[in-house]
Amino acid sequence: xxxxxxxxxxxxxxxxxxxSPAWAAKMLLVNGAGATFPYPIYSKWFSEYAKQxxxxxxxxxxxxxxxxxxQIQAGTVDFGATDAPMTDDEMQKxxxxxxxxxxxxxxxxxxxxxxxxxxxKFTQAALAGIFLGRIKNWNDAALVKENPGLSLPGDPxxxxxxxxxxxxxxxxxxxxxxxxxxxKGRVGAGKSVNWPVGLGGKGNEGVAGLVKQTPNSIGYVxxxxxxxxxxxxxxxxxxxxxxxxxxxxxxTNAAASSLAKMPxxxxxxxxxxxxxxxxxxxxxxxxxxxxxQADPVKGEAVIAFLKWMLGEGQKYAEPLGYAPLPAEMIxxxxxxxxxxxxx
Amino acid sequence: xxxxxxxxxxxxLFRWTCLGFSLLILGLVAGLAGELAWNSRLAFRAFGPSFLxxxxxxxxxxxxxxxxxxxxxxxxxxxxxxxxxxxGLGTAIFLAELAPPRLSETVGFLVELLAAVPSVIxxxxxVFVLVPAVRQTGLTPHGVGxxxxxxxxxxxxxxxxxxxxxxxxxTVPRSQREAALAIGATHWETVWTAILPYARSGIAGSIFxxxxxxxxxxxxxxxVVGNRPEIHASVLxxxxxxxxxxANEFTEATGDLYLHSLIGxxxxxxxxxxxxxxxxxxxxxxxxxxx
Numbered sequence: 158x159x160x161x162x163x164x165x166x167x168x169x170x171x172x173x174x175x176x177s178p179a180w181a182a183k184m185l186l187v188n189g190a191g192a193t194f195p196y197p198i199y200s201k202w203f204s205e206y207a208k209q210x211x212x213x214x215x216x217x218x219x220x221x222x223x224x225x226x227x228q229i230q231a232g233t234v235d236f237g238a239t240d241a242p243m244t245d246d247e248m249q250k251x252x253x254x255x256x257x258x259x260x261x262x263x264x265x266x267x268x269x270x271x272x273x274x275x276x277x278k279f280t281q282a283a284l285a286g287i288f289l290g291r292i293k294n295w296n297d298a299a300l301v302k303e304n305p306g307l308s309l310p311g312d313p314x315x316x317x318x319x320x321x322x323x324x325x326x327x328x329x330x331x332x333x334x335x336x337x338x339x340x341k342g343r344v345g346a347g348k349s350v351n352w353p354v355g356l357g358g359k360g361n362e363g364v365a366g367l368v369k370q371t372p373n374s375i376g377y378v379x380x381x382x383x384x385x386x387x388x389x390x391x392x393x394x395x396x397x398x399x400x401x402x403x404x405x406x407x408x409t410n411a412a413a414s415s416l417a418k419m420p421x422x423x424x425x426x427x428x429x430x431x432x433x434x435x436x437x438x439x440x441x442x443x444x445x446x447x448x449x450q451a452d453p454v455k456g457e458a459v460i461a462f463l464k465w466m467l468g469e470g471q472k473y474a475e476p477l478g479y480a481p482l483p484a485e486m487i488x489x490x491x492x493x494x495x496x497x498x499x500x
Numbered sequence: 501x502x503x504x505x506x507x508x509x510x511x512x513l514f515r516w517t518c519l520g521f522s523l524l525i526l527g528l529v530a531g532l533a534g535e536l537a538w539n540s541r542l543a544f545r546a547f548g549p550s551f552l553x554x555x556x557x558x559x560x561x562x563x564x565x566x567x568x569x570x571x572x573x574x575x576x577x578x579x580x581x582x583x584x585x586x587x588g589l590g591t592a593i594f595l596a597e598l599a600p601p602r603l604s605e606t607v608g609f610l611v612e613l614l615a616a617v618p619s620v621i622x623x624x625x626x627v628f629v630l631v632p633a634v635r636q637t638g639l640t641p642h643g644v645g646x647x648x649x650x651x652x653x654x655x656x657x658x659x660x661x662x663x664x665x666x667x668x669x670x671t672v673p674r675s676q677r678e679a680a681l682a683i684g685a686t687h688w689e690t691v692w693t694a695i696l697p698y699a700r701s702g703i704a705g706s707i708f709x710x711x712x713x714x715x716x717x718x719x720x721x722x723x724v725v726g727n728r729p730e731i732h733a734s735v736l737x738x739x740x741x742x743x744x745x746x747a748n749e750f751t752e753a754t755g756d757l758y759l760h761s762l763i764g765x766x767x768x769x770x771x772x773x774x775x776x777x778x779x780x781x782x783x784x785x786x787x788x789x790x791x
Contacts, residue, residue, distance in 0.1 A: 193751075221751030247754065315642055320727035320744075322559075322752025345560035348752040356642055356738050357727025359748060366627055371635070371642055 184211075187458055190218040191225020191238030194324040194379065195442045198261055198477050199238070202470050206462060213458045222324055222348065229255060229445045235455050237445035240324020241348060242424035254448040256497065257423045258490055259441035260466060262480040264408040265329045266383050266390035266438070269375040270368050271295065271310070277391035278303045278400045281429075281437070284393065285337035287314055287375060289344075290354035295373060303400075310373060317367045317376035320357025322348040328440040329377045332428040336437075380408070381478015395437040396429050407436035408480035416485050423493070439480070449498045456499045463494050533770060540764035542757050551764060557729040559749070564761035566768050568729040572646060572739035573769070576721060577714040579650025579735060580657055585707060587654070588661025592703075595662070596669035597691055608666060615659035623723030626652040631724055640736040642726065647735040649725040653717055657710035664709065668702030669695060701784050708780035715773055718743040742769040 189199075196219035203215040220228075222239040229237030230251045242257055267279055279287075283299040286292035292299055295309040319326045331346040344350050358364040361382040368376040368388070380403050383390045392400040401407050414432030419425060429437045444463070450456030467490055471481040482490070543551055543564060554565020591611065595604045630651060635643030672695050680694035696703070718741075726738020727748065742765050753759045 223752040223754040226754055244754075313641060320722065321748040322750075324752075347560040348754075349559040349749050351556070351558035351560065352728075355728070356644055357740075357748070359722050359727070363723065367642075367644070370627070370632060373641075 185213045185454060185458055186216055187213060187235045187455055187462075188216050188218075188233075189225075189236040189238060189444075190220050190228045190234045191445070192222045192240045192324055192442055193219040194222075194240045194263060195238065195261055195479070197381070198473060198479050201473050201477060202466060205470075205473065206465060209465075210461070213462075215462065221322065223322065225445065229447070232447075235452075236459060238443065239445060240440070240442050241327045242426075242443060243445070252447070256446050256448050256493060257443040258446060258463060258493065259412075259423050259482060259486065260444050261471070261474050262408050262412055262439060262441055262482060263328075263478075264380040264403040264436050264439045264480065265325055265332075265377050266380055266403045267375060267377050267393065268365065268368050268383050268388040268390045270370075270372055271389075272372070274389040275304070275307045276389070277307070278394070279391050280394045281336035285333050285340050288316060288318070288333060288353070288355070289337070289339060290316070303394075312373040315371050315374035316352075316355030317358055317364050317371070317374050318352050318355045319361075319364055319377075320359050321363075323360075324348065324440070324442065325361065325377065325379055326350065328426075328428060328438060331426050331440075332438045335426075335429045379478065380404070380480075384478055393437050395433075395435055396431050397433050397435075399433055401434060401436045403436045403438070405475040405480035407434055408439040409483050411435040411437070411439035412441065412486055413483035416483070416489075419486070419489060421493075423490070441482075446497065448496060449500075451500065453499045456497065460494060460497055464491070467491060467494075533767075536763055536767040536770055540760045540767050542760035543764035546757060547761075551761070552768065555729075555731060557745075559753070559755075559758055562755060562757050564758070564764075566742070566765050568731050569740050569742040569745050569765055570768060570772070571731050572649075572725065573715055573741040573743070573772070575646050575735065575739065576649045576653055576725065576741055577711060579647060580653035580714045581707070581711060583651065583654035584658045584661055584710060588658040588706075588710070589665055589703065591658070591662045592665035592669055593691055593696075595666045597695065598687075608663070611659050611662045614655070615663070619656065619717060619720040620723075622652050622656055623720035626720060626724040634736075642738065644724050644726040644738055645736050646725065646739040649721045649739070649741070650735070652720050652724055653714045656717060656720060657714050660710040660713060661703075661706045664706030665699070665703045668699045668706070671702075672698045704780065704783055708776065708783075711776055711780075712773055715769070715776065716743055718747045722747055742766075742772075 199217050203217060207214060222241055225237040225239050226243055226247055228234045230247065232252050243255060248255060267284060269277065280299065280303055283292060283303070286299060292314065294311055294313055296311045300309055327346060327348045330344065330350050334341040334346040344353060356367060358367040358376070361378045364376040364378055365382060365386060365388060368374045378388065390403065392402050395401050410432050411427050411430035414435050415425065415427045415430045423441070423443070427439055427441065430439065446459060450459070467482070467487045474481040547554065547564065551564065551566055552570070553567050555567050556563050556565050557568065595608050599607065626648060630648055631643035634640065634648050676694045676698055677690055680690040685693065721741050722744035725741060725744060727740050727744060728738040729740045729745070732739070746762055746766055750762055753762055
């Protein structure tokens, strides 16, 4: 608890506290902090929402999921945001029951630098093999077999991964751990892991930069980042054995087909989801909110925003490279939001 | 020094104010060390001193060791010094001793300008120019690595060495030069035997200032070093530095032990920086005595 206060929250909280009295006079300020992965859509949402409802202003600091979790535990923000659901241990350190509200979805795609930019197909085993360092060359039988007709070079594969802790890495390694026992045992899933091979690039732009520059390299970035920058990315084999392209539809499918097993608190991983047309490296990103709100006015404002986000807000997902939540999921979440208690 | 009873009230106020400021700095350093130590205690409790020589960095299994980062920081800084000392000192000698005054002023200004360039710009130059250039040597398939980081660092610290050394060289009295020239020394001999020895403590100071900068540089290094926590004998291989891992992993570190281990690396970096500065002082003292 000491470290939280002293190293991360102090600076930000200090700024927010210093800034709030000026705003409070005419406008309600709701503070949030956390994940960087959904930051583009969150800032879009908050600016669109402010246009329709000018009595409340949302202030979001994209300090990372770790910071989002620590700040909601410490109660220095009105809502947190994270790319990886809080662990039981983390939930216990919070001041009350924290609700996880999936806000939007995202997919992670394998990007590569091969001459001619072919559209590659990756089996689950091949992707795990490459990032484990087992598959060393592009003309490995595992890659050639699924990509007939493409002339893959015999050059060594240069693996690139994120060097900074990130939700993108979490969902990617979560997928690898689900499909490869060796990955699960040797590396595991996390926002930062001990990579068996490869170079680290800072941020999506760092990974994309290294991949763009290094011939015969492979890395992973968020879907939106790949499409906005015209990076070629491959199809990934899903649970049913189909090779699926990542787009907002196939990512939404992954959630829709996971509804049967959806836990009540939405703390769930949907990588390698069932469904013929589900993209396997998909994830939710979550807003973190105390079930018992301390401030009736702020609580009311947050609830109103959440409802807007699940309705009108979802249409902003696709243009920004995210995927909207499926309709049934939104229904479940509206039920959860109804549980939020105001004092 | 006059006794305080002899001072008038203005001098006394001045004296206490200055004392207060220097104590404040001292307190800041002590507070920093205390805070770092307190917030890394879990790491040292869990791993003990072996934290310093363990090579694993596994956030998932929560097993942490600082050695690859210490190695990377020391190696990149050493490479930077090996390149920057001759380059920076040579430039300083040229500017102070050989160049016509007008050229000296212009070049001196340009060198100082180098120090003002933000480090992320150096990082970008590294990514887009230096990394492909290193890769094109054919010695390494990726181009990022300890050598690349060392070269970028060298460019970043040259201005420190050049600017400070030039000023120091300019303070060498004319009599030193004239005496050397009068006994028939060549230009080279004058610089080497009369001027450099006179200025050496100042030059050493500039080098240690540069080294401190190299040890702590974060952004430019993380962009070109490869961010791989491993120890390889070859400087062409990717590595990692202490400052870089802090910048990369701090924001998303959720577990207590993970966070404490990262802050532990901060403490080690702090310790190494103090050690280097201490050595610098010792060396300056020694040089001062032998003169």
